[in-house]
Amino acid sequence: MEVFKIYIAHIREKDKEIQSVEKHLLDVKTLAENFGEKIGVKHIAGLAGMLHDMGKFTKGFKEYIKKAVFTPELAPARGTVDHSTAGGKLLFDLYHTKIKSVEDIPAARLAEIVGNAIISHHSYLNDFLNGNLESPFLNRVQKKVINEYQLSKEMFFQKVMSEHNFSKYVEKAIEELTTFLEKDKTKSTEQKCMFLTKYIFSALIDADRTNTRLFEEGNNPSPKNNHKQLFESYYQRLMEKIESFQKNEDAKSKINILRNEMSEQCDKFAESPSGTYTLSIPTGGGKTLASLRYALKHAQLFDKKRIIYVVPFTTIIEQNAEEVRKILDDEVNILEHHSNIIIDDNENEEDENHDGIMSIKEKLKLAKDNWDSPIIFTTMVQFLDTFYAKGTRNIRRLHNLSEAVIIFDEVQKVPISCISLFNSALNFLKTYGKCSIILCTATQPALDFVEHKLDISPDAEIIGNLDEVIDAFKRVELVDIATRQSFNNDILVGFVEEQLEKNESILIILNTKQVVKDLYEKLIKQFSEIPTYHLSTSMCAAHRNLILRKVRDHLKNQERVICVSTQLIEAGVDVSFSCVIRSLAGLDSIAQAAGRCNRHGEMGIRKVYIIDHEEENLSKLKEIKKGKEITKMILKDLQLFPKSYGGDLLSNEAMTKYFREFYSDLSNDLNYFVKEINRNLIDLLMQKRSENIYCQAYKERNKKEIELFLVNSYGTAAQFFQVIDQHTTSVIVPYEEGKDIIASLNSNHSIEELSKLLRKAQQYTVNLYKHELDKLAHNGGLETVYNGEIYVLNDGAYNEEYGVDLENESVTGGFIF
CATH class of the missing domain: 3.40.50.300 (P-loop containing nucleotide triphosphate hydrolases)
Known part of the structure; x- marks a missing residue:
């Protein structure tokens, strides 16, 4: 077939149209340049774009993709042909192996930054040096044998950019790198290079996938908004x-x-x-x-x-x-x-058809x-x-x-x-x-x-006369019960009953989902004639929205209503109750809870009660526990010295005291300590070479310095990073339209249709911890769709009142997959 004399980047699914390697590389280069130009690194990003698939200029890859598409039974296993290392190796060979003077260092550093982005574009950024005192980066660009490397190099210079023009292009990239590193003298070179590497990696990934998507769909780029x-x-x-x-x-x-x-x-x-x-x-x-x-x-x-x-x-x-x-x-x-709805793995595989x-x-x-x-x-x-x-x-x-x-x-x-x-x-x-x-x-x-610290601009506060504004917005009186007695849910039900004699609407905010659920069950038994609602993160967004709409309708009509919720309701949710009861937590949470009471000042001054709930298990909620302790200390100060903190628990003075105590007490945690490797993430990503313990240990073991200017551990840091203490996974739930979305995901879709469906699905997702996923799987409540890539719940694993039911006992029946 004459058509296969060209080197192939992709073969379109619907009509077997071929995208040549040179076409793909030049198109991705242009996109990456546009992304890089935004921060002044056009040529650095373009360099990554034009080299990322250089390894597809080989007979081996051509045969691999032909067999994968036209004779799949003869195709080698996915990922057996390495096409992502060649471009990084080219940069390393040309600009890193022959360092003769200090003038050569910027080019070598450029080869590390761009080379790492290139070799990593099917997984994640490699470590330059890891805890085993090995360099996955050097293993790829220096030690790994790349089949037909000379051919891919020759084809690149022949079809994409001549050696002379390439050299001139790299010179521009070096100028950009020098300018980039000269900015912000307060930050280390390692920190600046880390963020630059991540930015270039981002530009490359998006440019590569955008170009591939456009080719697959047969579309031109969408017109940009003005x-x-x-x-x-x-x-x-x-x-x-x-x-x-x-x-x-x-x-x-x-x-x-x-x-x-x-x-x-x-x-x-x-x-x-x-x-x-x-x-x-x-x-x-x-x-x-x-x-x-x-x-x-x-x-x-x-x-x-x-x-x-x-x-x-x-x-x-x-x-x-x-x-x-x-x-x-x-x-x-x-x-x-x-x-993210899609099940996330290491994504360490080649992406071919x-x-x-x-x-x-x-x-x-x-x-x-x-x-x-x-x-x-x-x-x-x-x-x-x-x-x-x-x-x-x-x-x-x-x-x-x-x-x-x-x-x-x-x-x-x-x-x-x-x-x-x-x-x-x-x-x-x-x-x-x-x-x-x-x-x-x-x-x-x-x-x-x-x-x-955060580099906050001088005169950073937008609102003038802030203390006067805070005082003018005062709509509640905080009542400290927490330092006088402790509560359980039975006592709390009695307290709610007392407040109902004086208030038509009550919001109770507690710290743990289980105590919220238990209180809700007691309240609906005790006050069957009063509309009572439950809110927690076990419910999907669409479900919570429905509950909040019902609550707001009651509040608008000045009807009696009770709502019991976790802290999700206290930050920014526009509701206004005549009474709020808040379980003791951080001072910021107390302030936010107070903002759900008498929100528009329509009821004069109303009361927010602070209680100490003895049934809440905060052993795994370290930040809430510490915040609770500091708030209790400030409350006791106010008891002894009523004029301290300006006599107001929510004053700027009290809030500044709270956060400084909070950050001081937890100072060892601010840099994301990883106990498994006994290091902070901030050090893995940004530590100076001279202070890096892996670098020092490498030198001691090998009796020489590592042959790199950057020694950051990007891959290791990413492996251990998760924003919350335990990793969660997004699961689509069978609530309302969620059922149709789940059913639809069992069908084949174009990329455009899939994009729209996944956006819509976000209203019907819940984030679950691993132990919750395991329990659901054990109880038959968890399934996957779209060839095992997306988790969904069966009907019985979602309750119309509480949300996720780990026991899978909410209704009979379920989806048939």
Whole structure:
């Protein structure tokens, strides 16, 4: 067949059309250049793009892909032909093996950064040096024998770029690297190279998968939005909405006047240069619209490409995204990204077609999941995973965080172990990513107090006269019961009964799901005539939304209602109860819970009761336990000295004291300590070469320095990273439309159809711990669809009241697979 004289990158599933290797490499180079240009590293990213599949210029790979598609029964096993090492080896051979002077070091460092991205593009970034004192990177580019390497090298220079032009191109990349490293003298070269490597890796992964998807679909790239024009129209719609508020009957109320003043301050502040700022609007102060007003105006003035909201809980995503969609009148350009639905593994395999059709795993990888949307709502877990989690699916999105306004809603919820990693990521985005970052909360954490501090801009607070604003927003009285007596659920039911004599609506927030569920069962027995609702993370987003809508209807109609919930309700959920009972926790949680009481000041001053619940097992909830201890200490201070902290548990003085104590007591945890290897993640990723214990041990053992300038352990760090203490897996549940989604995932889909389906499925997912998955599997409640790539629950494993039922006993019957 004449057509097979060309070297093949891909063979299209539907019509067996061929994409040549040179076409794929040049197209990926162009895309990667566009992604890299955003932060001034166009040629560094382009270098990765043009070399990543150089190893496909071989007879071996050509025969491999021909057999895989046309005679699959004769095909070698997937991944037996290594095509991802050759490009990294070429860079290493040309620019790393012949270092003669200090002038050669930038080129060698470039070969390490780009070479690692290239050799890793089917798995995750390799360690330069690991705990076994080995270099997986050197093993690939220096020691591994690559079949037909000379042929692939010759074909690359013949078909993609001549040796002369390649040399000139690398010179430009070296200039970019030098400029990059000269920025921000306060950070180590290792830290800057780590973030640059991850950015280049992100650009390569997204460029490679985007080009492959477009070829497979036979489509041209989608036309890009005119971001400035889009944000301008959004801003006009938002201002029309804000102006309509002024016509409401209560527009002149004290709180609404204050809300409008703070919104105006955000609008004015948007004219300031990009930086890292704080927006400390009190709970109920309208920070969603105020921060959106800042973001839309700032995006227009400073040419930002997207606006990203990062929140701690999916509950806030659903509420805020719905609110923003209504105001901006756009259902297309606003993306909610709750979680990764696809089962995540090491993804360490070659991505080529088998049996004449594209593999299911390949379709899942190519599904558009790269955060290329003008407005994105996502979670803190997803944000941190983008920088630090294993695999290629998360990091693919990283480059799209650049040139953005990023709003961290309820930023105080950053997990303690991730503080240093979080601060470092934000510092990179501000200094290199051309981002403006807003830390949005009523309770600002002391992120500039810790060792790896956040570089907050001078005069960072957007709201003026903050103490006066906080005082003006006072709508509740905090009542300390926690230091006087302890509660269990039986005592709590009696206390709720007392409060029902004075309040028509009561919200109880407790620290653990099991105690919440037990209290709910006692309440519905005791108060059968009063609508009582249960909320927890065992319920999918769509389910929680339904419950919250019912609760809001009762509140709006001033009907009696009780709601018992875990902490998911306290950060940003727009509800207003006449009474709140909060189990003792961190001071920030107490403040957020208070924000669910008398939210709009419509009921004068109402009471928020702080109790100490003896049935909560906090042994595995270290941060809540420590926060509870510090809050109790501050409460006792106020008992002894009523004028301390300005006489107010929620004052700025008390909050600063709380966070500094919290971070000091947990200082050993701030750098993400991994007990399995007795090292901090922050050291694995960013430690200076001179301080790196692996590097020192290597020298002692081998009597020589390792032949690398970078010694970071990227792969090891990713292997151990997870935002929460235990790894969770997303599972689609059979709730409402979730049933249809599960059924549909048993069918074959185009990549475009699959992308839409996976986005829709996020409303019907729950994140489960491994022991919960194991129990469900044991009880017959867990299945997989889409060729084992996506977990789903059977009917019996999801309860209409509580959500996930680990016993698989909620209803009879189930799906037939």
